[in-house]
Amino acid sequence: MTPPLAVDIDGTLTDEERALYPPVLPVLREWDAPVVLATGKAVPYPVALCEFAGVERTVVAENGGVAFVHATDDLLFLGDRQAAQNVVDEYVETGHDLGWGSHDLINRWRKTEVAVSRDAPLEPLQRIAADHGLEVVDTGFAYHVKSPDVSKGAALREVADRLDRDPEEFVAVGDSINDVSTFEVAGRSFAVANADEPARAAADEVLDAAYGEGFLEAVERVR
Numbered sequence: 001m002t003p004p005l006a007v008d009i010d011g012t013l014t015d016e017e018r019a020l021y022p023p024v025l026p027v028l029r030e031w032d033a034p035v036v037l038a039t040g041k042a043v044p045y046p047v048a049l050c051e052f053a054g055v056e057r058t059v060v061a062e063n064g065g066v067a068f069v070h071a072t073d074d075l076l077f078l079g080d081r082q083a084a085q086n087v088v089d090e091y092v093e094t095g096h097d098l099g100w101g102s103h104d105l106i107n108r109w110r111k112t113e114v115a116v117s118r119d120a121p122l123e124p125l126q127r128i129a130a131d132h133g134l135e136v137v138d139t140g141f142a143y144h145v146k147s148p149d150v151s152k153g154a155a156l157r158e159v160a161d162r163l164d165r166d167p168e169e170f171v172a173v174g175d176s177i178n179d180v181s182t183f184e185v186a187g188r189s190f191a192v193a194n195a196d197e198p199a200r201a202a203a204d205e206v207l208d209a210a211y212g213e214g215f216l217e218a219v220e221r222v223r
């Protein structure tokens, strides 16, 4: 039987420049079991990707802070934006900038965490987050200020429950530290070749291929 998938977006369904890798699209569309896009991005991004890929909208966004399950019409908020906002407000007050320009489309639709550009200094952000009982996760694409209780894996459990699936049934594919919790929850996990050290260490299998090609290799191994 085809297992359900939990798939990261950046670094896993993209090329090295973060552009979507088109050959993954028919695979997602034709997958004969639920596909959960599990990302650090805000909700509109994975929802739009589902729409354009022609797959049902089942997403984990904001590193597990938000989940949407079309099949059961559930929208879950599992984190607290204000707590993260307090951290970045303090960071900005001390003279730093989030690095997204004046309109900040990165955080505009974010409900449960705040993302900061990797061009901004990390150490003061980590210090302020720790003072507030929060953490900073570096996905390789952005710094995410979030509650340590929020994770893609915890949200995947919620989604699996609503899909009437055991989280163990899932096959997970990802590339970075924010996928480690997904790897722990899923029954089988793959890190693409470009994955960071924590993801490589947590995955059951490290793939030979990188980025979108790595995802396609994982699919071949599962089949």
Ligand SMILES: O=C(O)COP(=O)(O)O
Pocket (backbone or CB within 6 Å): 008, 009, 010, 011, 038, 039, 040, 041, 139, 140, 141, 142, 143, 176, 178
């Ligand atoms: O938004 C990020 O920083 C990373 O996104 P991803 O979880 O889809 O790789």
Ligand SMILES: [Mg+2]
Pocket (backbone or CB within 6 Å): 008, 009, 010, 011, 012, 139, 174, 175, 176
């Ligand atoms: Mg990623």
